[in-house]
Amino acid sequence: MAISDANRSQLEKRLAKASHSAIRAIMPRLTKYWQTNSWLSHRNPYRKNAVSKIKGNSKLNHTQLSEYIAASAIVHCFDGWSYLGRALESEMAGDPDAARHLGYYAELRAAMSILASEGIGVFQRRHVVVERAKRCLRLEKKFGPTHEFVWNVLEIWAKSEAGKKAVLQSIKPGGLSLSEWLDQFGAGSQFVATEWLHQWGLDLSRLADDREARNVASYRPTAFTTPGSRAIDDTMKGILEFWRMCDPGADGGFPVLDRHLLRRSLKLLTQQLPSSQAKTLYSHRLGTMLNGITPSDLSSNEWSNFLSYKNLKDTPGIISDASGRVGSYHLNHSKQVLARATLLLRIATGCSADLVKEVGSTVKTDLEFWWLSLFVRRRLWPETAPPPSSSIDLWQDVEDESDSITQWLKKKGADACRHSLWTECASAASTLATTERAFLWGVGL
Helix, strand or coil, X not given: CCCCHHHHHHHXXXXXXXXXXXHHHHHHHHHHHHCCCCCCCCCCCCCCCHHHHHHCCCCCCHHHHHHHHHHHHHHHHHHHHHHHHHHHHXXXXXXXXXXXXXXXXXXXHHHHHHHHHCCEECCCCCCEEXXXXXXXXXXXXXXXXXXXXXXHXXXXXXXXXXXXXXXXXXXXXXXXXXXXXXXXXXXXXXHHHHHHHHHCCXXXXXXXXXXXXXXXXXXXXXXXXXXXXXCHHHHHHHHHHHHHHCCCCCCCCCHHHHHHHHHHHHHHHHCCCCCCCHHHHHHHHHHHHHHHCCCCCCXXXXXXXXXCHHHCCCXXXXXXXXXXXXXXXXXXXXXXXXXXXXXXXXXXXXXXXXXXHCCCCCHHHHCHHHHHHHHHHCCCCCCCCCCCCCHHHHHHHHHHHHHHHHHHXXXXXXXXXXXXXXXXXXXXXXXXXXXXXXXXXHHCX
């Protein structure tokens, strides 16, 4: 539901008090709880039933509530990746209705993670802003329940300087922030951030549409409304591309996806150049940019070729799908929802990674009580085996099983179907649904 102009103006004033720096400062304080195998103090009243503790008029415990919001940024992000994995599993099972339901919640959790990292806590109807003094401001009920509030606030955040900065800092092609690349290119980083937020599907209208589609999938008889599932080869090729985009490389993060997002940014900027001079001007700016920075991942020649004018038109399907506007009754709707969820989660993971860095080099050990249990509970690693030395080692399973699916598709050809996928390649399909591993290498755990 669109917010009224009067309420929007008031909400913007409240949100302007949110402090990203306060959330960053809180993170090292949490380590004392992690030593006792808990995210928060065992005496924190908000650990359980946080909504009921906040929705009344009782006095807020500013310290403990601000710690809750800071910690929730990382946990919401993980939960979003987990929802996305269950959505991919539903896609492979031929259930696009469940996929878009779960995909929508992956979007929602990603947005809640981003907002928490900025000092905005979502609590049903009594939402909270963490101010610079680490004090908590309880917002009025009129700003709406969870779903309406999140998308309204995300839209406001996306257009703010803080939102644009977060997007440009969270994407790191070649180990450098996107803002560093675009500063050297000499034009339009603010323009790119604004355009991205629309072309990625982060504008309110797309996400509101996804919510309505979720309602159809969740509450209406699916036999009346389902568009049916896409062909299994189309589904699996899309999932294989998803994993290619999530390849962590040697150092973790999302180097492949971030390279493509950089190229997409440069394409957006090039579209603003005079068409008669676009190629010449672009080539000149590209040379200036590459001479001004020293990115990793690829050699200078490889970067130059990847970002060349002739390659600007090459856009991975996941980025194109994120800007799609098909309705909930279209065959490709669930695919587009999952693409939007993936890119939202990429931003959320970048924001979470920045918070993790505030803790320092001990964070992996400090949080072992949490991530080690995730390895087992989410079937990333056998319970009886010692964990891998790095979460990046979890990529090998994905690579091996992706090869298995590729060979299976070639072998089966027109005979490929979901029954044969789950009877002949059940292990591979199961592995390709464990997206939690992308969270782990994305935040550096």
